[in-house]
Structures are given as structure tokens and as C-alpha cells.
Amino acid sequence: MISIDYSDKSPIYEQVLRKMENLIVNGVLAPDDKMPSVRNLAIELSINPNTIQRAYGELERKGYIYTVKGRGNFVCGSDKWRSTKVEALEKQLIQVLRELKNVNVDGDHIKKIVDECLGGKNNDKNQ
Amino acid sequence: MIKINNVVKNFSDIKAVDGINADISEGSVFGLVGTNGAGKSTLMRMLAGVLKPDSGQIIIDGMSVYENEEVKKQIIYISDEQYFFPNYTADECRAFYAGIYDNYDNELFDELIGKMGLDKRRKVNTFSKGMKKQLSIILGVCAHPKYLLCDETFDGLDPVMRQAVKKLFIAMMEDYNMTPIIASHNLRELEDICEHVGLLHKGGILFNRDLEEMKLNIHKVQCIFKDADGRADFEKNTDIMSTSVRGSMYTYTIRGGVDEIRARLDDIDMIFYELLPLSLEEIFISETEVVGYDIKNIID
Numbered sequence: 001m002i003s004i005d006y007s008d009k010s011p012i013y014e015q016v017l018r019k020m021e022n023l024i025v026n027g028v029l030a031p032d033d034k035m036p037s038v039r040n041l042a043i044e045l046s047i048n049p050n051t052i053q054r055a056y057g058e059l060e061r062k063g064y065i066y067t068v069k070g071r072g073n074f075v076c077g078s079d080k081w082r083s084t085k086v087e088a089l090e091k092q093l094i095q096v097l098r099e100l101k102n103v104n105v106d107g108d109h110i111k112k113i114v115d116e117c118l119g120g121k122n123n124d125k126n127q
Numbered sequence: 128m129i130k131i132n133n134v135v136k137n138f139s140d141i142k143a144v145d146g147i148n149a150d151i152s153e154g155s156v157f158g159l160v161g162t163n164g165a166g167k168s169t170l171m172r173m174l175a176g177v178l179k180p181d182s183g184q185i186i187i188d189g190m191s192v193y194e195n196e197e198v199k200k201q202i203i204y205i206s207d208e209q210y211f212f213p214n215y216t217a218d219e220c221r222a223f224y225a226g227i228y229d230n231y232d233n234e235l236f237d238e239l240i241g242k243m244g245l246d247k248r249r250k251v252n253t254f255s256k257g258m259k260k261q262l263s264i265i266l267g268v269c270a271h272p273k274y275l276l277c278d279e280t281f282d283g284l285d286p287v288m289r290q291a292v293k294k295l296f297i298a299m300m301e302d303y304n305m306t307p308i309i310a311s312h313n314l315r316e317l318e319d320i321c322e323h324v325g326l327l328h329k330g331g332i333l334f335n336r337d338l339e340e341m342k343l344n345i346h347k348v349q350c351i352f353k354d355a356d357g358r359a360d361f362e363k364n365t366d367i368m369s370t371s372v373r374g375s376m377y378t379y380t381i382r383g384g385v386d387e388i389r390a391r392l393d394d395i396d397m398i399f400y401e402l403l404p405l406s407l408e409e410i411f412i413s414e415t416e417v418v419g420y421d422i423k424n425i426i427d
Contacts, residue, residue: 004319009404011339012319039301046293047319048156049301054339102399 001036004045012047016055024064024075025085035065035073128152129174129274129308134183136169143169145330146183151308151323153273154300158317158338159310160411161327162420167310168207170327171278174308175204187274200228203267204276209259211251217262218247221269228270236269243291257283264292268299275299275307281316293320314407324407326414333414338407345410346388348379350400357395365391368413380405380413 002019004012023029038056042049056073059065063080065073100110129151136144144166151157161167172178173185176192176199185192192198211220217240225231240247243261245254254262260283267275275296281289297320299305311317317324318338325335334341345368352358358377362370366382381388385402392400405413415421 006315006319009342009406011342011404013339039298042297042301043294046290046297048322049297050155050322051339 001041002045004047013051013055013058016041016045016047016052017058020055020059021062021064021085024081029075031075031077033075035075037072128188130184130186131170131174132184132186134170134173134180134185136166136173136178136181142330144173144180147327147330147332149325149332149335151306153306154304155306155322156296156300156320157306157308158321158324159308159327160312160314160317160324160407161310162329162415165327166330167327168278171204171206171276171308171310174274175199175202175276177204201273202276203270203272203274205263205267205278205280207278207280207282209263211259211262213252214250216248216250217245217254220251220262220266221247224266224270228272230271232269232271236265239265239269239295243288257285257288260284261288261292264295268295268305271299271303271305273304273306275305277307277309277311279311280309281311281313289316296320314411318407326411328415328418328420333418341410342404342407344382344384345405345413346381346383346385347403347405347409348377348381348388348392348400349403350377350379350392351375351398352377353396353398357397361391361395368417380409 002016002023004015008015020029020035029035035056036044038049038052042052045052056065060067060073062084063076066076067073097110131147131149131151134144134147135142147166147170159167159170169178173180174187174192176185176195179193187198187202190198192202212223215223221231221233221236225233237247243265245258245262245265251259251262260280264277264280281292284292293316296305296307300307307320309317309321321338323335324338324341326333352361352375365379365388368380368382370380371378388402392402
């Protein structure tokens with residue numbers, strides 16, 4: 001379902017969190033789908049179950065999943081996590097804009113890209 | 128719960144372990160890393176109740192471990208050099224272990240031996256080094272110990288087997304509440320599986336921390352300042368562990384969270400900066416460098 005990038009230096013729970021988030025946002029995991037169990041995912045990826053638990057805890061805090069005692073974790077509807085995701089994406093956008101500014105790309109050019117992007121169909125679902 | 132209270136161990140005039148304090152809680156994986164000769168194996172042997180500390184105590188679940196059968200029944204120690212009785216087959220080793228540990232899981236033994244492709248009727252002294260390691264892991268795990276002490280167990284196993292052993296440990300943690308304590312130099316490996324890491328150096332413990340937290344609290348920054356004032360300002364107010372300069376590019380290893388460091392960097396007028404997380408290996412190097420264990424000193 002997901003894989004761990006061993007050359008990525010960011011903490012493993014962050015990777016699990018990010019990848020699961022993507023799967024949910026892109027609709028691979030639909031609302032009310034069951035998440036893989038902590039035990040199975042830990043064995044599949046050969047990483048510590050507590051690391052997975054921690055990532056799931058964070059997903060729950062951010063409103064991506066909910067827990068049913070004794071039955072496992074399930075995916076929430078987008079109304080629960082939309083605002084957190086939008087906020088995170090805004091931060092990323094600001095970061096990119098700042099970098100563009102650093103390399104002296106002028107504002108009009110950036111605006112043109114934004115207009116083109118919003119006008120046309122957005123096929124890039126990965127990020 | 129394992130409590131290590133101010134434990135000291137000397138071998139004649141060699142200080143192997145010098146006043147270590149640490150707590151190892153149940154249900155997590157504890158990784159023991161350290162410089163060569165730091166006392167990892169000595170500490171392991173004391174945890175296993177084989178060696179007696181000169182002073183201080185090792186308390187496992189409220190009881191002292193040395194020569195205490197009740198406690199030792201819950202512990203399996205896989206040493207870095209395994210010993211097998213001469214002329215024993217793998218199955219005879221199992222019978223020996225089953226005679227010592229209550230509730231020895233003979234079915235699991237047969238299952239794992241089969242899965243790993245070992246022949247239980249074969250004499251152990253005809254096994255290769257890696258196969259002996261596999262056998263000792265299987266023998267240990269099948270006792271369903273509460274604490275599994277592994278001294279450089281992953282070293283000497285091939286990549287497929289290492290993954291298999293990790294999966295096995297995880298399954299045992301989930302199903303039997305096993306707590307593995309792993310000493311290793313393979314930091315990449317520990318990173319996947321450990322939550323707590325203790326770093327030993329010269330018989331003392333440098334730190335004993337949650338791995339993820341540790342990774343979130345140490346960062347590398349590469350940056351180019353606009354002017355010297357900005358740099359002075361930055362260096363004055365930041366917990367810097369090490370600095371290196373190449374041309375106008377400054378590289379710092381800094382303690383602190385991402386948001387905190389980012390806020391500081393955004394405050395200062397600079398041409399460029401990049402914030403990089405560190406691998407456990409890099410953390411190991413930075414932390415031991417601070418106490419003067421530095422490869423540059425060795426080569427120069």
C-alpha cells in the first residue's frame with residue numbers, strides 16, 4: 001500500500017503520515033474505508049508498530065481517520081480534514097513563492113502561471 | 128520495566144561501564160549504540176544476569192537479575208558469539224532450551240526452522256556463521272521471552288534474512304509483548320525498528336532518548352548570509368553543535384525544532400538557506416564529536 005523511502009532522512013512516522021494523507025486526499029482510501037491494521041502494516045513495512053500507531057494518532061488528530069474501539073481505524077469524510085489540508089498546502093505555496101522570489105522571478109510571470117493553472121484542468125494529483 | 132541504577136563494572140584496571148543510569152520500558156524497542164569499546168556488550172551481559180555489577184543495581188520488574196532464576200526465565204540473551212554444545216543438532220539445541228524455559232513453543236520452532244530453510248537434524252557445527260545466527264534467533268524467540276537481548280544480532284545476516292528477522296520481532300512484540308533490546312552498529316537498521324536509543328561512550332551514557340523526538344530536534348542548516356552582522360546575530364542566539372565553512376556557505380548542526388529554527392532563519396536577512404533532517408548515523412557522529420570522539424583526530 002505504501003513504501004518507506006530509506007534514503008529519506010525525515011522520521012519514519014512522518015513518512016507514513018504523509019503517504020497515508022496522500023492516499024486519503026487522492027481518494028485511494030475512500031471515506032469509511034478501513035485502514036490497514038497497525039500490526040499488518042508494521043510487519044509489511046518491517047517497522048515498529050508504535051511508529052505506525054503514532055502516525056495513526058496524528059492522522060486522527062488532523063481529522064483524517066477515526067477509531068472504532070475493537071474494530072480498527074476508518075477514513076473520515078473530506079469535511080473533517082479539508083481545512084487542515086488547505087492550510088498545509090498554503091504553507092507549501094508560500095514556501096515555493098519565496099524560493100521563486102529568491103531567484104528573481106518577477107511577480108507578473110508568477111501570476112501568469114497561477115492563472116494558467118487555475119484556468120486549465122489540473123491533472124497533477126500527486127501533490 | 129528494566130531499571131539500570133548507577134551501574135559500574137571494572138575488569139581489573141579497565142573501566143568497562145562507568146555509572147550508567149537508564150530505564151527501559153516494556154513494549155518498545157530499545158537500541159543500544161556506542162563507540163567501539165564503550166561497554167555495550169558488558170552492559171548486555173549484566174542485563175542478562177551473567178555478570179555482576181561492581182556497584183549499582185539492575186532491577187528487572189522489581190527484582191535484581193544477577194543469579195535470579197525467576198527473572199532470568201523471562202530473558203533470552205543472544206550473544207555476538209553464540210555457543211552451541213559440540214555435536215548437537217539444531218533439534219537437540221531446541222530440546223535443551225525447552226528443558227530450561229517453561230512454555231517453550233516447539234511448534235513455532237519447527238515452523239520457523241522450515242521457513243528459514245534450515246535442517247533441524249543437521250549438526251550445528253556444520254552450519255555457516257549466518258545460519259548459526261539464524262538458529263540462535265529462532266531458539267531465543269521460541270522461548271517467548273519478555274526481554275530479548277540481542278548483541279549485534281543483525282550483523283552477519285543477509286538483507287533478506289534481516290528483513291525476515293525484523294518482521295519476526297514485530298510479530299512477537301504484538302502477539303507476545305516481547306521487548307527487544309538491540310545493540311548494533313548498523314544505525315540504518317535501528318532507525319526502522321527502535322523507538323528509544325541509548326548512546327554509550329567510554330562506559331557512560333551520552334543520551335537515552337526517543338528516536339523520533341531526537342530526529343525532530345537536531346537539524347543541519349546550509350546557508351549564505353548577506354552580511355557578517357546577520358551571521359553573528361544567528362550564531363549568538365542558536366544552540367550550535369558544529370560549524371563548517373566553505374566559501375560563503377555556512378553549514379551548521381543545530382539543536383532545536385523545525386519551526387523554531389525556521390522562524391529564526393526567516394528573521395535574518397540571507398541569500399539562501401536549506402534545512403535538512405539528520406540520519407541517526409549523522410546524529411551519532413555529531414553527538415560523539417561534541418565529547419571529542421572525532422575521526423579527524425584519528426587520521427591527522
